[in-house]
Amino acid sequence: MLQDHFRKEPVFLLSSGIILTFIAMGILFPEVLDRAASAVHGAILDYFSWLYLLAGFFFLLFTLAIALSKYGTVKLGSDNERPQYTFFGWVAMLFAAGMGIGLLFWGVSEPLVHFLQPPPFLTPTSPDAAAFAMRYSFFHWGIHPWAIYTIVSLSIAYFSFRRGMPALISSCFYPVLGERTFRLPGNIVDVLAVFATVFGTATSLGFGALQIHSGFTHLYGISSAISVTIGIIIIATALFMASAILGVEKGVQILSKFNILLATLLLAFILALGSTPFILNLFSSTLGGYINNLVDLSLQAYPFAGYEWSRDWTVFYWAWWISWSPFVGLFIARISRGRTIREFVLTVLTVPTLFTFIWFSVFGGSALYLELHNDVDLALIAGEDVSLALFAFFEHYPYAGMLSLIAILLLSIFFVTSADSATVVLGSLTTRGSIVVPLYKKVIWGLSLSLVSIVLLVTGGLDALQMMAITAAFPFMLVMIVLCYTLWIGLSQEKFEE
Amino acid sequence: MFEKTLIPVAYGEKPEELKKIGNILKSFGSRSICLFHVSEAGSLFRGSDISWMEAHKDVLEELDLTVEIRTGSDHIASAIAEAALQEGADEIYLKAKRHWQIRTMLLGSVSRDLLRLSDIPVFVHKIRPRLPGEGEGRISREYLIILYATDLDEISNRPIPYLMDFQGAWCHILHVRDRRADPHSEERQKKKIDELLLGASEELAPYFGRVSSEQRLGDPAGEVLHVSEQIKADVIVLGRKRRGFLAAPMGETAERIVTGTKASIFLVP
Numbered sequence: 001m002l003q004d005h006f007r008k009e010p011v012f013l014l015s016s017g018i019i020l021t022f023i024a025m026g027i028l029f030p031e032v033l034d035r036a037a038s039a040v041h042g043a044i045l046d047y048f049s050w051l052y053l054l055a056g057f058f059f060l061l062f063t064l065a066i067a068l069s070k071y072g073t074v075k076l077g078s079d080n081e082r083p084q085y086t087f088f089g090w091v092a093m094l095f096a097a098g099m100g101i102g103l104l105f106w107g108v109s110e111p112l113v114h115f116l117q118p119p120p121f122l123t124p125t126s127p128d129a130a131a132f133a134m135r136y137s138f139f140h141w142g143i144h145p146w147a148i149y150t151i152v153s154l155s156i157a158y159f160s161f162r163r164g165m166p167a168l169i170s171s172c173f174y175p176v177l178g179e180r181t182f183r184l185p186g187n188i189v190d191v192l193a194v195f196a197t198v199f200g201t202a203t204s205l206g207f208g209a210l211q212i213h214s215g216f217t218h219l220y221g222i223s224s225a226i227s228v229t230i231g232i233i234i235i236a237t238a239l240f241m242a243s244a245i246l247g248v249e250k251g252v253q254i255l256s257k258f259n260i261l262l263a264t265l266l267l268a269f270i271l272a273l274g275s276t277p278f279i280l281n282l283f284s285s286t287l288g289g290y291i292n293n294l295v296d297l298s299l300q301a302y303p304f305a306g307y308e309w310s311r312d313w314t315v316f317y318w319a320w321w322i323s324w325s326p327f328v329g330l331f332i333a334r335i336s337r338g339r340t341i342r343e344f345v346l347t348v349l350t351v352p353t354l355f356t357f358i359w360f361s362v363f364g365g366s367a368l369y370l371e372l373h374n375d376v377d378l379a380l381i382a383g384e385d386v387s388l389a390l391f392a393f394f395e396h397y398p399y400a401g402m403l404s405l406i407a408i409l410l411l412s413i414f415f416v417t418s419a420d421s422a423t424v425v426l427g428s429l430t431t432r433g434s435i436v437v438p439l440y441k442k443v444i445w446g447l448s449l450s451l452v453s454i455v456l457l458v459t460g461g462l463d464a465l466q467m468m469a470i471t472a473a474f475p476f477m478l479v480m481i482v483l484c485y486t487l488w489i490g491l492s493q494e495k496f497e498e
Numbered sequence: 499m500f501e502k503t504l505i506p507v508a509y510g511e512k513p514e515e516l517k518k519i520g521n522i523l524k525s526f527g528s529r530s531i532c533l534f535h536v537s538e539a540g541s542l543f544r545g546s547d548i549s550w551m552e553a554h555k556d557v558l559e560e561l562d563l564t565v566e567i568r569t570g571s572d573h574i575a576s577a578i579a580e581a582a583l584q585e586g587a588d589e590i591y592l593k594a595k596r597h598w599q600i601r602t603m604l605l606g607s608v609s610r611d612l613l614r615l616s617d618i619p620v621f622v623h624k625i626r627p628r629l630p631g632e633g634e635g636r637i638s639r640e641y642l643i644i645l646y647a648t649d650l651d652e653i654s655n656r657p658i659p660y661l662m663d664f665q666g667a668w669c670h671i672l673h674v675r676d677r678r679a680d681p682h683s684e685e686r687q688k689k690k691i692d693e694l695l696l697g698a699s700e701e702l703a704p705y706f707g708r709v710s711s712e713q714r715l716g717d718p719a720g721e722v723l724h725v726s727e728q729i730k731a732d733v734i735v736l737g738r739k740r741r742g743f744l745a746a747p748m749g750e751t752a753e754r755i756v757t758g759t760k761a762s763i764f765l766v767p
Contacts, residue, residue, distance in 0.1 A: 159679070159680065163679055163680035163682075163683070164680060164682060165680055165681075174677070174679060174680055174681065174684075175676070175677050175678070175679050176677075178677050178684070178715070179681075486679070489676070489679060490679035490680075493676075493678060493679050493683070
């Protein structure tokens with residue numbers, strides 16, 4: 001009986017089994033889980049942190065090479081297919097899925113934290129530390145994350161729309177695995193994708209919940225107890241599960257567009273009321289520094305001084321992007337049907353990146369301006385509680401309360417759209433790539449996402465979230481390296497298929 | 499096609515061994531042999547007595563073969579390749595020495611250079627087919643197993659005229675390919691290759707005692723070596739492709755097959 005069920009649903013049973021074991025461990029033996037997770041995480045960082053940097057840079061070079069090669073004209077779909085969504089709708093959705101919550105969480109706090117706690121070779125709160133902080137904020141949120149997403153989304157889009165395979169990560173392994181793609185070896189690839197998605201999404205949801213909580217505490221002085229954060233996650237879970245169960249795919253598109261417009265308005269407001277010339281100068285000079293130092297930034301681990309800093313920040317980010325990539329990749333692939341590889345890669349790499357750079361220049365730059373020229377001690381607040389920095393920053397602008405409410409609204413919508421999309425993607429990954437996902441699977445994955453998020457927050461807070469993102473990303477990074485190879489094989493066979 | 503064969507010989511070659519080789523070549527259709535010796539620059543024997551070659555000539559002539567003797571100097575492989583062209587030889591015969599067969603299957607540097615430089619086919623005689631012992635007679639073609647490794651493209655059609663010289667043997671045609679990127683294309687490709695192999699088999703069937711074919715997925719050199727061991731092939735016939743940038747001197751696949759197999763190789767440039 002169980003064997004029969006396993007034969008029918010291997011990916012669902014394996015992955016849900018692993019995740020449920022993790023949740024049970026977190027509830028029953030939190031210390032054991034913490035020790036085990038710390039040991040695995042420590043070993044990965046000790047031995048393989050360099051691999052995250054190399055892999056990230058390789059993914060960037062690979063995507064550019066594909067886009068600029070003769071394969072750039074290959075369509076993600078049949079040759080006469082047209083894109084399903086308008087350019088704006090498409091960019092808005094991929095941006096909302098790929099960055100949303102993180103950008104709000106780190107937009108103000110990351111430059112401030114780097115400014116206050118740079119690597120040991122820089123003097124904290126110095127102008128050099130400020131330039132370094134901005135450059136690394138650009139770097140961590142720049143072209144690399146999108147290159148990582150592109151590897152997964154391009155592979156899935158190519159193999160599913162062009163080659164008629166199910167929309168699964170394992171489908172991309174056909175050139176290597178052959179018929180074994182549909183048996184255990186392929187199932188293991190999908191289980192790794194589910195594993196990475198659950199922990200990557202749970203990390204982002206944890207960040208989002210922490211920040212929504214901080215916003216409410218800041219605005220209304222409500223308790224900062226962890227139980228309130230858990231309450232926020234439970235309410236958000238009810239909302240995104242209702243959305244996922246009702247299947248409002250169009251709703252996600254409308255909400256994404258609305259959120260991008262709202263975020264742009266917020267951005268314009270801060271730009272207009274902040275020190276505009278300083279922000280624009282900062283944008284231009286940081287962009288120059290970023291482009292000029294792209295190779296060095298990509299491969300720099302600071303082995304002599306600042307190695308810990310590089311591991312805590314760059315490696316964490318790369319792992320986070322990798323753990324997000326199955327979910328974002330599947331989502332971006334689904335909305336990109338009908339576009340050419342060149343259009344797809346170059347847009348995904350440049351448009352959201354440019355918006356992100358503007359976002360960091362406006363929010364991070366304004367925060368640094370307040371810190372350096374107005375003697376406002378925002379960095380200290382960010383150093384103590386990164387989730388609070390955005391709301392403390394709004395205090396120095398007119399209509400601070402309304403701005404904070406808008407930020408909370410943005411966070412909540414991003415939370416709901418991300419969790420909704422992740423639930424549907426997880427359901428699809430565990431239903432052989434089908435778009436029609438049974439209700440019980442949506443419920444199980446929705447609850448799993450929230451429970452993992454709660455378990456991580458209760459066992460170790462922000463550190464536990466970061467730790468799990470790095471751990472979950474490691475096996476999937478290896479999967480992604482193979483994806484590059486199989487995508488190349490698939491594309492190089494294009495001429496034989498004509 | 500194998501009318502005239504050039505055999506590089508070194509001082510100390512055993513006449514009885516050469517007689518066995520002569521027998522084999524005769525069974526493959528050779529009528530004329532050119533014995534060629536290259537003296538290395540600075541060698542003590544350079545330009546001296548070649549009576550040992552005359553003795554070899556006599557032995558081969560006893561087999562009703564026309565035999566000529568030639569000598570050359572300087573870079574050994576280049577001199578052999580050049581002499582083969584000048585003499586109008588159809589093939590060069592190279593024997594992998596016995597101690598190589600026991601210790602390793604690697605070829606010497608001269609053989610490797612020659613395989614890379616030669617513009618005419620090279621026959622590298624390894625463990626199989628075994629040289630017949632005294633009184634055992636000649637190798638009969640009907641007992642030979644020929645493995646013809648082909649890409650089924652125009653370049654790999656070049657060895658076909660030479661393949662025909664093994665008429666009467668069992669010819670096994672092997673095509674090794676990559677897996678296609680999706681099951682549908684894979685199925686189509688498999689079918690297409692099956693049709694091409696069937697066509698090739700039908701073309702060769704009238705000339706061979708038995709013709710079989712198969713297609714395999716994977717690394718070409720590895721699969722050729724695997725199949726040649728499986729069917730105990732005596733001779734592997736394959737074309738040598740023009741080497742690409744950064745590739746091994748004679749092409750990676752050919753090099754791995756030549757060094758790794760126990761069967762003889764007939765390498766057509």
